[in-house]
Amino acid sequence: MRLALVKALKAQTKQEVPVGAIIIKDGKVVARAHNKRESTQIATAHAELLVIEKACAKLKSWRLEGCVLYVTLEPCAMCTGATILSRVDGIVYGASDPKGGCMGTVMDLTQIKAFNHQPWVISGILKEECGQLLTSFFKNKRKQG
Amino acid sequence: MRLALVKALKAQTKQEVPVGAIIIKDGKVVARAHNKRESTQIATAHAELLVIEKACAKLKSWRLEGCVLYVTLEPCAMCTGATILSRVDGIVYGASDPKGGCMGTVMDLTQIKAFNHQPWVISGILKEECGQLLTSFFKNKRKQG
Numbered sequence: 001m002r003l004a005l006v007k008a009l010k011a012q013t014k015q016e017v018p019v020g021a022i023i024i025k026d027g028k029v030v031a032r033a034h035n036k037r038e039s040t041q042i043a044t045a046h047a048e049l050l051v052i053e054k055a056c057a058k059l060k061s062w063r064l065e066g067c068v069l070y071v072t073l074e075p076c077a078m079c080t081g082a083t084i085l086s087r088v089d090g091i092v093y094g095a096s097d098p099k100g101g102c103m104g105t106v107m108d109l110t111q112i113k114a115f116n117h118q119p120w121v122i123s124g125i126l127k128e129e130c131g132q133l134l135t136s137f138f139k140n141k142r143k144q145g
Numbered sequence: 146m147r148l149a150l151v152k153a154l155k156a157q158t159k160q161e162v163p164v165g166a167i168i169i170k171d172g173k174v175v176a177r178a179h180n181k182r183e184s185t186q187i188a189t190a191h192a193e194l195l196v197i198e199k200a201c202a203k204l205k206s207w208r209l210e211g212c213v214l215y216v217t218l219e220p221c222a223m224c225t226g227a228t229i230l231s232r233v234d235g236i237v238y239g240a241s242d243p244k245g246g247c248m249g250t251v252m253d254l255t256q257i258k259a260f261n262h263q264p265w266v267i268s269g270i271l272k273e274e275c276g277q278l279l280t281s282f283f284k285n286k287r288k289q290g
Contacts (some may be wrong), residue, residue, distance in 0.1 A: 036162075042198050043207040043231035053187050062188040078230055078255050081223025087189035099259060102226075106259045109222050114244060114251045 001093060001124045004070045007034040007047065014039055021047040021071040022089070023055040023064070030035055030067060031055040046133040047071060048079035052086050055128045064088045070128050072130040074101035074123065092119035094130025146239060146271045149215045153278055161183055165276045166192035166216040168200040170211070175212060176200040177217065192216060193224035197231050205251040209233045218273040219246035219268065225254045228264050235265035240276025247282070 007020025011034035019035040034065035036045040048071050056062050058079040064086040072094040075083065083091055091103060091110070102109045103121045112118050152165025156179035166179040176199035181190040193216050202206050207272040217239040220228065225247040228236055236248060236255070247254045248266045255264050 024209055037207055039243050040200045040201075041205055041207050043209065044194060044198055044201075045207075046230075053189055054233060056185075056187045058191075062182055062186050062190075064188065064222070076226055077247075078223050078226025078232070079228055082189050085221070085223055087168055087192075099261065102222075106257065112222075112251065115222070117245065 001072070001092065001130075003029065003032065004072050004094070005126065005133070007032050008072045008130070011035045011047070012133065012137055018137050019047045019071065019073045021051040021069060022026050023051050023067050024053050025055075025059075025064075025067045030058055044078065046076065046079050048075050049082050052082050052088070056086065062086065068092060069085060070125075070127075073097055073134065074103050074105055076100040077102045077109065084110065084115050084117050087117050088119055091123070092122045092125050094123075094125055095127045095134065096123065146217070146269065148174065148177065149217050149239070150271065150278070152177050152273070153217045154178045155249065157221065157278065157282055159265075161278050162180050162283050164218045166193045166196040166214060168214050170200075170204075170212045171207075175203055176186050178280065184238060191221065191224050192218050194227050197227050199217065201231065204212050205237070208232065213237060215270075217271075218242055218279065219248050219250055221245040222247045229260050232262050233264055235267070237267045237270050239268075239270055240272045240279065241268065271284070 004020040008018040014020035022032040023030045033050035035047045069091045074097040149165040153163040157163035167177045168175045178195035180192045214236045219242040241250045
């Protein structure tokens, strides 16, 4: 999670909402990414989606079995869907997202039996650090605005 | 929807699950895409996600206000999430997806008030043609397997 936080800090230096993600397999980092929505102007450029795409490219497979995704903020519907489609074993996230979190807060899409995969989820790891980064970012943005 | 079907047919010729999508703005086609999961080996390479990314790139904005997405199959959780994030006005889809459809079949993510956008949805347009394409594809695949 500390590595995901490093990526989130990098996003912040680029005026992006500070969310970072990494994917681990067999104890090694397979891919890392941070949110890039503003710099790319692509609506889907969330850290989790980018890190899943990088991991698929690196492992040359759309199936990410044996992989665990670490992300500083609870994934949204799109990113939760991507974890299900890519069959990651599980997800570890930091801060909860009351506005969009789909791994337990607004809803929990990881436990829908109709979908063909149900990854495990661990939440709240380094949640203060992960959340504080977002709170400070938006506070500064409001000041500037 | 006929243009989306043309893209779905193109996917089929490449041994991809035949799903096609287009985005329209002001009566003009902004982007078109088909499912590319097998050829790219990227779990997220669904027609809808690809067409949204193309439209953002073309319009140089992550906000796709004024745009309508046409897709041959009901979007999954990831793709429905992407329509919400990109703020498309609405979605027109063909066949329903009992295994993953998140615009009314397994669930309806477009009407969640916690999310910051609720696109409109029209379903069942050319559903026989859209569904038949998928049924034939999987029937042939089973024969080959």
